[in-house]
Amino acid sequence: MLCPKFARRIANPQRDDLCRAISPKGAMEDNRMTAGSDPTIRDSVTAFLKDHRQDIERVWASTALFTARRPADAAEECSELLTGIVEVIVSGGEENAAATGFASVRPVLTSLAARSAGGPSGSDRPDVTVLKGPLLRLWHDRAPAETAYRGDLLLSNVLNTLRIALLEIELSAGADTILAQRAQLTELSTPVIKLWDGILAIPLIGTLDSTRGQTATESLLEQIVAQHARVAILDITGVTAVDTLVAQHLLKTAVAARLMGAECIISGIRPQIAQTMVQLGIDLGEVATRATLADAFARGLSIIGMKVSNDERNAG
């Protein structure tokens, strides 16, 4: 595939389907024929979970979910999971991923989700469905034959909902990461640098969309006031392409800076960008431009009445 980014974009709509599939309301509707209305099966399952606590924790700790954990940690996490599940069954909340029992196992689920973070999604994601087989086997060994299937249903429902709770945590962690990175990116792209008393520079990097461009303008104008700057240098060395929207943004920033008494210099216009801007018909008008940040700085110094000279005593 020639352009992987593009391919990823196309694959994105599947994520919406995933979100729908794991939404608790949609996913659980079909399992309404639960043992929930039968208090006796709820009691016997609860009793089974409590009586065979150690067996269950032992078989769970040996599943693939916990193989990478130290035995002591695995035992503790299994114990917490089981406590939460008992709580869920007692409260009748096995179809509600927001039930208090599930809320109390959140720390365990978060740690499970965190272990998969950074790895490729899919293959090595933690999957709590591996807990179901060993648990149902233990239940079948002990349960009376006539009620076994209703216990199956109840335990399956609990573990299905546990899986949904885990997926919700994973998805919200992903969304949080994206939001955090977007915020970081917006801020990262707009540091205002003081080069000298009265001379500010702002290096613009990457793609200037309207949000980032706006943030850049605002922080520059704020700093012009705060630092009594007389020269503001907009360095576009790191900008990949200057289209008319970016150019318009640069011009507006320059005009706004001038209104506030600072002269604006645009620097870092690379040859291919200069050529493209000419053909596009962009005229930066009276805004001073320089090829490099160093040239712009030298111009800035002369505007504020300073100059750089050789120190002859130390030169030789």
Added chain:
Amino acid sequence: MTDILTVHEVRINEEIDIVHVRQAARDLAVSVGFSLVEQTKLVTAASELARNTLVHGNGGRARIELGRALDGTPTLRLAFTDTGPGIADIDQALTDGYSSAGGLGLGLSGARRLADDFDLDTEPGKGTTVTVGFRARRPARG
């Protein structure tokens, strides 16, 4: 006449899609050895036209065709299609400095100057398709 080697389509429905169009165009241009200047021109034109599709055409799609001219030169054709209001006065839309959206008014005319080939197909009320073609100045590597 050119042979078409590969075709990519990118939907343009929100601001971030303009970045996707740019990236897809740049990746393809790099893959067949367009020079840095040619890449920049192509990406800039793609950016202008994708934004037009979004802002004036209320969204649409970009079709990027990688081809090869008879003499073996790699070519890239970008077609931007929307089903928006169309352009009533083509001459005016292609005039430098005319903008119906508060821009610099150089997007369409500038993209025309950046491209080797330019085609505008529009019908008021039906939509607009703008096609730009680029040829690599030097033969592809390999």
